[in-house]
Amino acid sequence: MSDEQEKAGRDNRRNSKSRRGSNKGVVGGVVSAVVILAAGGGAVAASGMVPGPTGSSNVEVKQADVPAGRSLGVCPEPARLVTGTDVDTDADFSPVSTTATSALNAVVLSNPAGTVPGSNVTSLDGKGIARIAQAPASTPSPTPGPPVLAAAVASITSVTSPAVVGADPIGNEQASLSANLSYSATDGDLRGMAAAQCQQPGNDSWLLGANTALGRTAVLNLSNASETPATVSLDLFGAQGQIQAPGARGLLVAPGTTRSVNLAGLAPNESELAVHVRSTGGPVAGTIQQSALRGLVPGGVDFLSPGTAPSTLQVMSGVDIQDAAAVQALGGKPGFTDAVPSLQLAVPGSSDAVVQVKVYGANGERQIPDGGVVTVKGGTVASLKLDGLPSGSYTVTASSDVAFVASTRVVRGAKADSPADFAWSPSASRLGSQHLVAAPRAGQSFFSFGVPEGRATVSYAPVTADGKVGKSVDVDMSGGTTSLIELPATSGGAAVAGYVVSAEGDPVYGSVVLRNKDRPDVSVLAIQDAADGLRKVPVTVGY
Numbered sequence: 001m002s003d004e005q006e007k008a009g010r011d012n013r014r015n016s017k018s019r020r021g022s023n024k025g026v027v028g029g030v031v032s033a034v035v036i037l038a039a040g041g042g043a044v045a046a047s048g049m050v051p052g053p054t055g056s057s058n059v060e061v062k063q064a065d066v067p068a069g070r071s072l073g074v075c076p077e078p079a080r081l082v083t084g085t086d087v088d089t090d091a092d093f094s095p096v097s098t099t100a101t102s103a104l105n106a107v108v109l110s111n112p113a114g115t116v117p118g119s120n121v122t123s124l125d126g127k128g129i130a131r132i133a134q135a136p137a138s139t140p141s142p143t144p145g146p147p148v149l150a151a152a153v154a155s156i157t158s159v160t161s162p163a164v165v166g167a168d169p170i171g172n173e174q175a176s177l178s179a180n181l182s183y184s185a186t187d188g189d190l191r192g193m194a195a196a197q198c199q200q201p202g203n204d205s206w207l208l209g210a211n212t213a214l215g216r217t218a219v220l221n222l223s224n225a226s227e228t229p230a231t232v233s234l235d236l237f238g239a240q241g242q243i244q245a246p247g248a249r250g251l252l253v254a255p256g257t258t259r260s261v262n263l264a265g266l267a268p269n270e271s272e273l274a275v276h277v278r279s280t281g282g283p284v285a286g287t288i289q290q291s292a293l294r295g296l297v298p299g300g301v302d303f304l305s306p307g308t309a310p311s312t313l314q315v316m317s318g319v320d321i322q323d324a325a326a327v328q329a330l331g332g333k334p335g336f337t338d339a340v341p342s343l344q345l346a347v348p349g350s351s352d353a354v355v356q357v358k359v360y361g362a363n364g365e366r367q368i369p370d371g372g373v374v375t376v377k378g379g380t381v382a383s384l385k386l387d388g389l390p391s392g393s394y395t396v397t398a399s400s401d402v403a404f405v406a407s408t409r410v411v412r413g414a415k416a417d418s419p420a421d422f423a424w425s426p427s428a429s430r431l432g433s434q435h436l437v438a439a440p441r442a443g444q445s446f447f448s449f450g451v452p453e454g455r456a457t458v459s460y461a462p463v464t465a466d467g468k469v470g471k472s473v474d475v476d477m478s479g480g481t482t483s484l485i486e487l488p489a490t491s492g493g494a495a496v497a498g499y500v501v502s503a504e505g506d507p508v509y510g511s512v513v514l515r516n517k518d519r520p521d522v523s524v525l526a527i528q529d530a531a532d533g534l535r536k537v538p539v540t541v542g543y
Contacts, residue, residue, distance in 0.1 A: 068169035071177040071531060073198030074124075074223050074285035075163045078102035078183045079190045079301050082217050082262060097188025104156040106165045106179035106198075107438045107463055107498035108132050109531075112147035113140045116467070117175040119167035121154060124225050125256030129163060130154055139170050149469040153497040155441060162258050164225045165198050176531040178436040178498060182514070183301070184443070184521065189293050192421035193521035195440060195514055196303035197528055201225055201283035205306035208344050208381075208407035209424040210273035210288050212264040215299070215335070219289045220261040220275060224253040228282035232259075235276035236267045237346050242379045243267045253284055263288070271338065272381040274346035274405065277306075292422070294335050300413075300421035302523060307407055307426030310348050312399060314406035314427035317482065318448035318511035318524040319359075319386070319394040326414035327387045333416055338409070340387040343396055346405050350378040353402035357384055360395045360450055364480050376404065393484035395450025395509060413520035421521050428526035431458070431503035431510050435530045438498045439512070443521065445487040446513040447501075453479045454506025464494035472500070479506060484513070501527060 078100065108119040118135025122128055133152035156163075159181060167175035179198035185191050201224075210218040224230045234248035245266040253259045267273055277286045286306065292299030308314065321327075321341055331340035347353045357372035358365060366389055376382040386396070386408070398406050406427050413420030431449075439445055449458050456479075461472035470491050477483055490496060501510065512525040 068172050068174040070169065071167045071175040072200060072225065073165040073177055073179045074201055074225050075104055075165065075179060075181045075198035076196050076221055076223070076287045076303055077162045077258070078159055078181065079194055079289055079291070081189055082219055097185045097190065099187050100183065100185040100190070102157070102159045102181065102183045103441060104159050104163055104179065104181050105438045105440055105497065106132060106154045106177070107436055108152045108167045109176035109436050109500065110150040111139070111170045111173060112142040112149070114148040114150045115139050115170055116150055116152045117167045117170050119152060119165070119175065119177065121156060122164050122166065124162050124164060124223055124258065130156055135168060149500070151463045151467045151469060151498070153463065153465055153467065155497070162223045174531045176434065176436045178438040178528065180438050180440060180525060182440040182442065182523070186519065189298055190291055190301045191298040191419050192300040193443065193514060193516065193523045194302045195523040195525055196287050196305050197525055199285045199305065201285045203279045203283050204309070205277045205286055206309070206346070206405045207275045207277065207286060207288050207304050207306055208346060208405060208426070209304045209409060210263055210275055210290060211271050211292070211338060212268055212273060213271040215293045217291045218263040218273065220263055221258055221287050221289065222251070222253050222261070222277070223258040223285045224255055224282045225285070226282035227255050229254055230279045230282035230284050232277060232279045232284060234266070235278070237274040237276070237379060237381050238267060238270045239272045239381055243270070253282070255282060272344060272383055274381050276348065292338065297417065298419045299339065302423050304424050305426055305526070307405060307526070308429055310403040310405050312401060312403055314398045314404065315395065315450070315452065315509045316406065316408040316425045316427050317395045317450040317509045318410070318425045318513045319396050319408050320410045320513060320522060321386065321389045321391055321394060322412065322414055323391050324388055327411070330414050330416060331387055336416065339411055339420060340385055341409055341411055342386055343384045343398065343406060343408050344381060345374065345376045345383070345398065346381045347376045347378050347402060348405070349402065351402050352377050353400040353404050355398050355400045355404065358397045358452070359386065359389060360452060360480050360482050361392045362482055362484070366390070366394070393448050393482055393513070395448070395452065395482045397452050410522055410524055412515070412522040419520065423522045423524045425511055425524040426526050428509055428511065429529055430507040431501060431527060432530055433502045435501040435527050436498060437501055437512060437527055439487065439496055440514060441495065444515045444517060446515070447485040447487060447510060448482060448513050449475065449477060449485070449508055449510045450482045451477045451479050451506060451508050455479055456503055456505035456508045458501065458503045458508055458510070461500045462491040462496045463498040463500060464491050465497045466494045468492070468494070469500060477508070
């Protein structure tokens with residue numbers, strides 16, 4: 001650790017209480033909004049039940065400011081080998097390999113006036129790891145004209161535990177922050193590549209792609225970065241319906257800790273497993289470390305991250321397909337059914353969902369078997385193979401009149417006796433303006449953008465390690481197509497630490513695809529929502 005990081009650690013430890021207090025502001029802002037709305041609702045209800053006195057009137061509806069909270073991203077720990085038995089739900093770990101490397105990459109963007117917010121990296125319990133940017137002494141107001149953007153970046157290697165990346169609001173606007181954890185190994189049972197976005201904690205999320213069949217290991221990691229204990233309940237869904245597991249209820253995650261749950265202890269021998277994570281008390285960040293081992297041959301590793309909430313439309317980009325003939329031949333071998341690309345769908349409710357699936361490549365829509373229609377029974381998980389598609393990068397859309405969740409598996413490596421890797425691309429929201437994307441420093445990085453219908457323009461500007469935001473590149477896209485864009489490692493002589501991405505026109509969806517030239521490694525990071533600006537809620541006051 002550098003002298004600057006050590007100093008930041010001492011500063012953060014001295015200010016631990018104040019920082020943890022500022023983290024509470026994220027939850028506090030939400031609670032304030034609920035109280036305001038409840039008060040307004042109470043006033044309306046009372047006026048409707050009791051006749052008002054003569055001359056009573058309502059004041060014009062106003063917009064009440066809700067203070068912006070601190071931006072937080074909770075990063076998982078690097079992949080580790082599970083040593084516990086399948087009977088236990090709490091997992092034990094051991095070091096994974098002699099070549100495993102990991103890095104935490106973070107980018108914090110300034111406001112339009114070029115002021116970078118105070119930001120840092122801490123452990124889950126608030127201990128300082130590194131400072132990203134010093135809190136500004138003042139916050140100048142933006143001047144008329146184009147925004148003058150700047151950034152602060154951090155890259156931390158040899159990560160050993162979960163971490164929290166945080167940035168203070170500027171004025172009454174939430175800071176724009178992006179961070180991710182990347183992992184890579186060339187030996188051991190967890191050979192391959194895995195990456196995950198550092199996610200905003202929440203109380204409700206869905207994780208798809210878990211597999212507890214023979215040779216597969218799925219470990220759910222639940223991290224609580226708040227000061228409030230979290231009580232977590234898991235709803236587990238498989239191909240035959242919801243799985244009743246008594247040990248899935250009332251899981252306590254203490255403040256500043258991570259709880260690891262071996263899903264084989266709750267739902268053994270499930271090759272298609274969806275996990276609904278619900279928490280009360282403190283919010284949690286959940287990821288699943290998923291790995292495969294076919295005999296003595298490593299089958300890959302990935303971090304399964306939450307996608308969008310149940311909806312009647314789900315879209316996934318960054319779906320990388322290899323040679324169809326080789327993939328189909330591999331998938332036909334015993335033990336390789338999960339070595340082919342596929343779309344996984346889960347329906348939370350009791351109603352069946354008839355899902356229409358469409359796939360868009362570089363040259364337009366591609367036909368898939370059975371017209372892309374699949375019926376998923378309520379409360380179950382089903383998959384649709386995508387192994388018949390020509391090689392290329394695709395965007396997958398799935399729609400139904402019943403809400404569902406979805407994720408798409410991507411695979412690399414087509415030889416049964418050689419190591420392979422896989423990744424899951426979760427469903428994502430459409431792109432808007434000024435999404436911040438942290439870029440891992442190792443391997444090859446690509447943007448994958450998909451426009452299902454209409455026409456759109458995507459722009460992306462590099463953010464370099466010296467904090468400069470470069471000139472943006474515009475990409476015009478026709479509807480029904482996907483563009484895969486390789487990203488350079490440097491810009492203007494400095495290493496690229498991230499990108500600012502914006503989109504205009506019809507809906508665009510995007511992700512970052514990670515690969516290695518010399519190995520069949522792959523990982524996919526969905527582009528997260530942009531930071532919220534000033535929030536206001538309507539308040540009705542009567543007298």
